[in-house]
Amino acid sequence: MAAAIKRPGWIRGALGAVLAAAFGVGLVVALRAASGLPAFQTEQTGYPQVVVPLITGPFGFLAGFGCFDYWLRWAAGMPTIPEDHSQHGAKSWRDYFRFNTDHKVIGIQYIVTTLFFFFIAGLLAMLIRAELSQPGTQFVDAATFNGLFSTHAAIMIFVVVVPIFAGIANYVLPLMIGAPDMAFPRLNALSFWMLPIAGLLFIGSFLAPGGAFGTGWTGYAPLSTGAPLGQSFFNLGVQFAGASSIATALNFLVTIVTMRAPGMNFWRMPLLVWANLSTSMLVIAATPFIAGVQFMVLFDRTLGTNFFQAAGGGDVISYQHIFWFYSHPAVYIMMLPGFGIISEVISTHARKPIFGYRLMALALLGIVVLSYSVWAHHMFVAGMFSWLRVPMMITTLLIAVPTGIKIFSWLGTLFFGKIHTYSTSMLFALAFIVTFTVGGISGVMLGMVPLDIHVSDTYFVVAHIHFVLFGGSVFTIFAGIYHWFPKMTGRMYDEKLGRVHFWGTLVGTWGTFIPMHWIGMNGMPRRVADYAAQFGDWNLLISVFAFVLGAVQLVFLYNMIVSWRFGPRAEANPWRAKTIEWQVSSPPPIFNFDQIPRVVGGPYEFGVPGARHAIMADDGAEVPEPRPTVMGSR
Amino acid sequence: MLGRLPIAKMLAATVAMTAAISAVMLPIGWDGQQASTAAVKIDDLLSVTIVVSAFFFSLVVVMLFYALWKFKAKPGDESDGEPIHGNTRLEVAWTLIPTVIVLFGAGYSWSVLRDIEQPAENPLTVDVFSQQFAWSFGYPGKDNVWSEGELHVPLGRQVHFKMHAQDVIHSFWVPEWRIKKDNVPGITTTAIVTPNRAGVYQLICTELCGFGHATMRAKVVAEPPAEFREWVGGLKEKVPQPLAESIVRDTEANPVPLGAGGA
Ligand code: HEM
Ligand SMILES: [Cu+2]
Ligand SMILES: [Cu+2]
Numbered sequence: 001m002a003a004a005i006k007r008p009g010w011i012r013g014a015l016g017a018v019l020a021a022a023f024g025v026g027l028v029v030a031l032r033a034a035s036g037l038p039a040f041q042t043e044q045t046g047y048p049q050v051v052v053p054l055i056t057g058p059f060g061f062l063a064g065f066g067c068f069d070y071w072l073r074w075a076a077g078m079p080t081i082p083e084d085h086s087q088h089g090a091k092s093w094r095d096y097f098r099f100n101t102d103h104k105v106i107g108i109q110y111i112v113t114t115l116f117f118f119f120i121a122g123l124l125a126m127l128i129r130a131e132l133s134q135p136g137t138q139f140v141d142a143a144t145f146n147g148l149f150s151t152h153a154a155i156m157i158f159v160v161v162v163p164i165f166a167g168i169a170n171y172v173l174p175l176m177i178g179a180p181d182m183a184f185p186r187l188n189a190l191s192f193w194m195l196p197i198a199g200l201l202f203i204g205s206f207l208a209p210g211g212a213f214g215t216g217w218t219g220y221a222p223l224s225t226g227a228p229l230g231q232s233f234f235n236l237g238v239q240f241a242g243a244s245s246i247a248t249a250l251n252f253l254v255t256i257v258t259m260r261a262p263g264m265n266f267w268r269m270p271l272l273v274w275a276n277l278s279t280s281m282l283v284i285a286a287t288p289f290i291a292g293v294q295f296m297v298l299f300d301r302t303l304g305t306n307f308f309q310a311a312g313g314g315d316v317i318s319y320q321h322i323f324w325f326y327s328h329p330a331v332y333i334m335m336l337p338g339f340g341i342i343s344e345v346i347s348t349h350a351r352k353p354i355f356g357y358r359l360m361a362l363a364l365l366g367i368v369v370l371s372y373s374v375w376a377h378h379m380f381v382a383g384m385f386s387w388l389r390v391p392m393m394i395t396t397l398l399i400a401v402p403t404g405i406k407i408f409s410w411l412g413t414l415f416f417g418k419i420h421t422y423s424t425s426m427l428f429a430l431a432f433i434v435t436f437t438v439g440g441i442s443g444v445m446l447g448m449v450p451l452d453i454h455v456s457d458t459y460f461v462v463a464h465i466h467f468v469l470f471g472g473s474v475f476t477i478f479a480g481i482y483h484w485f486p487k488m489t490g491r492m493y494d495e496k497l498g499r500v501h502f503w504g505t506l507v508g509t510w511g512t513f514i515p516m517h518w519i520g521m522n523g524m525p526r527r528v529a530d531y532a533a534q535f536g537d538w539n540l541l542i543s544v545f546a547f548v549l550g551a552v553q554l555v556f557l558y559n560m561i562v563s564w565r566f567g568p569r570a571e572a573n574p575w576r577a578k579t580i581e582w583q584v585s586s587p588p589p590i591f592n593f594d595q596i597p598r599v600v601g602g603p604y605e606f607g608v609p610g611a612r613h614a615i616m617a618d619d620g621a622e623v624p625e626p627r628p629t630v631m632g633s634r
Numbered sequence: 635m636l637g638r639l640p641i642a643k644m645l646a647a648t649v650a651m652t653a654a655i656s657a658v659m660l661p662i663g664w665d666g667q668q669a670s671t672a673a674v675k676i677d678d679l680l681s682v683t684i685v686v687s688a689f690f691f692s693l694v695v696v697m698l699f700y701a702l703w704k705f706k707a708k709p710g711d712e713s714d715g716e717p718i719h720g721n722t723r724l725e726v727a728w729t730l731i732p733t734v735i736v737l738f739g740a741g742y743s744w745s746v747l748r749d750i751e752q753p754a755e756n757p758l759t760v761d762v763f764s765q766q767f768a769w770s771f772g773y774p775g776k777d778n779v780w781s782e783g784e785l786h787v788p789l790g791r792q793v794h795f796k797m798h799a800q801d802v803i804h805s806f807w808v809p810e811w812r813i814k815k816d817n818v819p820g821i822t823t824t825a826i827v828t829p830n831r832a833g834v835y836q837l838i839c840t841e842l843c844g845f846g847h848a849t850m851r852a853k854v855v856a857e858p859p860a861e862f863r864e865w866v867g868g869l870k871e872k873v874p875q876p877l878a879e880s881i882v883r884d885t886e887a888n889p890v891p892l893g894a895g896g897a
Contacts, residue, residue: 143845216842222819223802223843310820316803317818351707352715356725381805383797383816383823386751390744397736401729407694408728414701415639417715421706430698437694441687444736448683448743450676450750454665454812457805457840521664523809525840528848532836576712607714 008066008099020060024053044210044228045301051232058197058240066099067190087189089590099193101185103174104588106192108488110167111481113192114160117199119557121155124148126550131529133543135536145529146214147230151202153217154234158241159199161473162330165337166191166248168480169276171488173252175581175588176270178261178597178614183254191247198241205233216527218327221308221319225300235298242291245333249283252276261580261614263599268613270579270603271360275340278364282329282336282371290326293319317384324375332371334469336364338476339406342429345479346410348577349426350419353604355412356405363402363409370399380452389449396447403440407433417606423575424498425483428475431506435471439464442517457527460520466513478505478556485560486574490587491567497559501552508549515542578613579603635718644696651692656685669810669831669856672750676812679746686735750813751826754792760785763877764817765800767846769837772873772881779869780877785837786855787829788862795825798880805841808854816841822884829856 004011028048029039040049062068073080088102089095096109128148131138140148174182182188205212210228213219224231256277260269269277297319299305306312308319347354354360376384376392410433421427442464446452455461478501485493519535520526531539573582580597581588597614605611660681668674705715761772762785770782787793797806799817806825807814810833815825839850857865873881 141845142848146842146845146847214845220803220842226802310818314820316820350705350715351713353717353719355718356720359720359725359729381814381816383818383821390740390747393743394737394740397740398733400736401732404690404732405725405729408697409725411694411697411701412721412724414698414705416635416718417701417705418707418711418713419702419705421702430702433698434694437691441691444739445680445683445687448679448739450672450679450743450746450812451683453814454676454809456814457807518664522666523836523838525807525838525848527842530848605717607717611717 008064008069010065010097013061013065016060016062016064017057018060020063021053021057023060024056025049027056028052042209045226045231047209047229047232048302050208050229051236051298051302054201054233054236058194061197062190062193065193067186067193070186099189101181101189102590103170103182103185103188104488104592106188107167107169107171109192110163110170110195111488113196113199114164114167115557115560117155117159118164119553120199120203121152121160122550122553124152124155126547128152129543129546132531132539134540135531135533137530140529142529143211143214146216146527147206147212149527150214150216150234151205151212154213154237155199155202156469157217157330157334158238159195159202161334161469161477162245163195163241163248164477165276165279165334166245166252168341168477168484169252169272169337170248172484172581173273173276174255174259175487175584175592176273176579177256177259177264178580178593178599179255179259180592180596182251183259184251187247188251191244191251194240194244194247198237198239198244201233201237201240205230205237208233218323219294219297220323221297221300222310222314222316224297225308227301232298232301235294235301238294239291242287242294245283246287246291249280249287252280253284256280261597261599263614267358267361268599268602269361270340271343271354271357271364272337272340274361274364275336275338275343278368279333279336281368282333286326286329286333286372288326289322290330293322293326296322317379317382320379320382321375321384324378325372328375328378329371331468332367334473336367338432338473338480339364341476341480341483342410342432344577344579345425345429345483346413347604347606348483348575349421349423349429350414350417351576351606352413352417353602353606353608354409355415356409357602357604359405360409363405366402367399370395370402374399377447377452380449381456393447393449397444400440400444400447407437407440422495423482424493424495424502425479427499427502428479428482428505431502432472432475432479435467435475435506435509438514439467439472442467455520457525458520459516459524459526462526463513463516463520466509466516470513471509475505475509478502481560483575484581485563486570487581487586487588489564489567490570490585491563491565492570492574493563493567494559497555501556501559504548504552504555508545508552511545512542512549578605580614583614583616635721636724644700647700648689648692648696651696652685652689655688655692659684659688665809665812667810667831667833668812669808669829669833669835670812671828671830673810673812675746675749679742682742683739686739753794753826754828757792757794757826758788759794759796760787761873761877761881762795762797762806762817763800763873763880764797764804764806764839764850766802766844767839767850769839769850769852770877771852772877773866773869776866776869778873778878779866780871780873781869784853784855786857786862786865787827788859789829789832789856791859792826792828795827796881797823797825798877798884800877800880802843803841804839804843804850807838807840808835809838810835814840820884822881822886832856832858 090105131140208229213230213234215224296307300307306314308314374396376388377396515538519538524531524535570586572585597616599614601611603613763770771785773779797817799819804817811827813825813827815823835854837852837854
């Protein structure tokens with residue numbers, strides 16, 4: 001027992017959490033006693049005796065779990081424990097539940113954790129659709145309903161879509177650039193372990209007096225500054241998810257910039273690497289804004305500051321400006337990595353070089369730049385200064401241009417290729433192109449101020465966000481998971497079940513979200529527990545499709561679990577792809593490469609006689625002269 | 635490379651599909667009844683957008699299915715596609731053409747926006763008060779008389795709604811008017827509407843404002859001026875103190891609407 005308490009791990013982690021939480025409560029009580037206040041404060045926004053331990057407890061857990069051991073020893077001048085690689089690689093499933101610094105283990109930890117939350121948030125969505133299947137109240141009251149859709153959205157955005165891309169890239173990206181690991185493996189592990197904390201805070205808010213936070217994932221002030229305790233869980237959950245995402249982005253940036261294999265110049269990077277480079281640039285500069293603004297709300301709630309309460313001289317609209325200054329870039333944080341995945345999948349299964357590779361990379365950078373100049377398109381009816389609407393409309397519509405470039409280039413890649421559709425990943429990639437186009441089109445409509453004035457805050461917006469986030473991001477996530485499943489697990493998944501999952505998801509997505517466009521335009525506002533009887537039939541139809549969509553995800557779950565355990569062994573390169581991760585075994589050796597590969601050409605040189613992307617040390621091949629990337633018309 | 639593709643046929647298919655989609659979609663009144671001067675303009679903009687969007691959607695679908703039909707690998711074919719890396723002219727085209735089209739969309743939208751927000755002579759001002767979870771309305775032109783949960787407006791005259799939220803943000807939306815504007819604590823926001831169709835409509839709160847959000851509605855009656863005058867004349871109550879104070883306290887967010895020269 002004594003040894004278990006000393007060793008980093010769950011026991012020490014639990015102990016750390018309890019002690020730190022107790023310290024937090026003690027601190028509050030002591031300070032309040034010293035100020036002559038009653039020990040506990042139970043006004044609805046306050047509860048310092050809960051809020052403070054919610055901050056200290058997670059840190060206690062992280063410290064106990066071992067996230068800081070190395071750094072603390074180093075900082076204290078103690079001898080650091082020499083790296084014996086005991087924290088590297090996974091030999092049994094138990095190793096996935098430890099503090100592990102191997103990017104491949106962390107990648108899988110990320111993906112499994114985020115999928116776990118995907119199913120929780122999906123379950124919440126099913127409850128929402130059950131309540132909305134008929135006008136009137138079915139089984140939850142309006143306040144609970146607000147909690148349902150708020151936690152659904154917050155979990156989906158902050159602990160599913162944003163981090164799952166970090167998980168996929170964590171696994172794949174170092175392999176793709178020929179690196180042995182990420183640049184900062186310990187920071188990488190810390191980033192991961194902050195994530196479940198965020199998810200648990202969001203879910204835990206259901207236990208708070210007053211129920212889960214019910215102000216939407218947007219948490220607009222002053223509704224949020226005056227909301228019950230659950231809102232503070234949201235404020236804090238965003239901090240942990242945000243810190244996790246910033247640290248990971250930093251890690252990716254440094255990894256991509258400094259750890260590419262020799263010969264891999266920027267124009268030889270696979271587009272997935274470009275996509276994560278762009279995403280990281282967005283995360284690093286934008287995420288601090290949401291962290292800051294949630295702290296400001298928390299301070300308004302607990303410390304009596306007045307950032308956003310008009311009565312005390314605060315400025316209500318500034319919340320939205322700061323929030324969207326993050327949250328618009330965030331929608332591209334949730335899309336660009338998916339663009340990267342689609343490029344890999346389409347090029348591989350069409351057996352063709354990506355059409356217009358350089359323009360594809362530049363389009364990503366164009367989106368990054370434009371993303372910072374469009375946030376107020378979420379505020380066209382918010383009552384902000386009216387002159388800002390037209391410039392922001394123009395930049396918003398211009399974002400459709402680089403987005404369109406990507407769509408057309410993927411289509412161009414298909415032409416004169418040899419398209420294989422046997423893999424579920426390719427099916428999702430192809431369906432993504434069409435589905436995402438619909439989301440892009442509704443985005444452009446929302447960007448046009450007069451149209452937005454009518455449909456803002458209606459089901460039309462709900463349709464748009466689900467076409468881009470489900471038909472966009474989630475389709476790319478599925479494509480990516482199926483594509484790299486053999487690499488990650490060393491097993492093949494079942495393509496038949498994959499097809500069932502694909503067709504069910506495709507039909508479910510369109511059936512659920514297409515009708516929402518219409519009921520939105522026709523007068524149904526969003527975020528309502530009840531609606532006019534005229535929309536009853538449409539909502540019933542939507543709910544039925546939603547249940548299909550939800551149920552078919554269980555096929556996916558079954559396929560993943562059973563294939564991981566019992567699937568046929570995967571070869572190193574089942575898709576005959578060119579990028580480096582496929583040139584090592586499945587799963588890759590514990591340190592990725594015995595010798596760092598050398599990159600001698602572009603990543604997608606399909607059909608170019610004799611062309612190679614990389615030369616692995618052990619394949620004994622002749623090393624041809626590095627050739628410049630071919631581009632332009634032929 | 636392009637020469638080997640049936641470009642004309644693909645374009646024809648795209649145009650045909652665009653026409654078919656438009657033919658189905660345009661006659662449908664997506665936005666519902668039109669009851670203000672803005673509604674027609676916004677719906678026209680919507681129609682143009684639908685046609686342009688249908689074109690791009692069709693283009694994507696035609697390209698995708700053509701490629702899938704023509705370039706699908708035969709079973710057992712393990713060879714690669716042709717090593718085509720791009721086509722500069724094509725890439726320039728699909729950068730520039732969409733740019734021009736979205737800029738046209740922006741220009742058109744801007745002109746519609748100016749139109750619908752152009753202040754007219756002699757508007758009627760109505761104060762809108764929103765609080766969890768009810769609407770009420772003051773008529774400063776008629777001794778600040780006050781009406782709860784029921785809004786009346788005359789036809790054919792521009793109405794300036796001055797909005798005052800009392801607690802959290804609410805949003806003022808009458809779908810038949812196509813106009814929406816948030817009510818923001820601490821500032822006065824303005825919406826401009828010229829109702830032109832008599833009828834009874836619903837005012838819907840579209841900004842999440844708490845557990846009563848879904849039921850925060852009010853009745854809207856647009857009627858000929860004479861009937862309107864009669865109705866306002868029948869109102870006895872005055873805008874109560876706390877609401878009246880909010881008119882004075884709230885700062886004007888947008889003193890000059892977009893269309894009113896300059897700002
Ligand atoms: C062509 C590209 C796009 C354009 C022009 C566009 C435009 C817009 C506009 C104008 C709004 C505000 C609507 C309103 O609230 O009235 C909006 C909302 C939203 N968009 Fe997009 N969008 C695009 C792509 C995307 C992508 C790729 C994503 C995410 C993957 C996304 C996610 C969202 C979300 C989550 C919201 C709703 C935020 C809320 O809860 O209020 N959009 N979009
Ligand atoms: Cu946005
Ligand atoms: Cu409301």
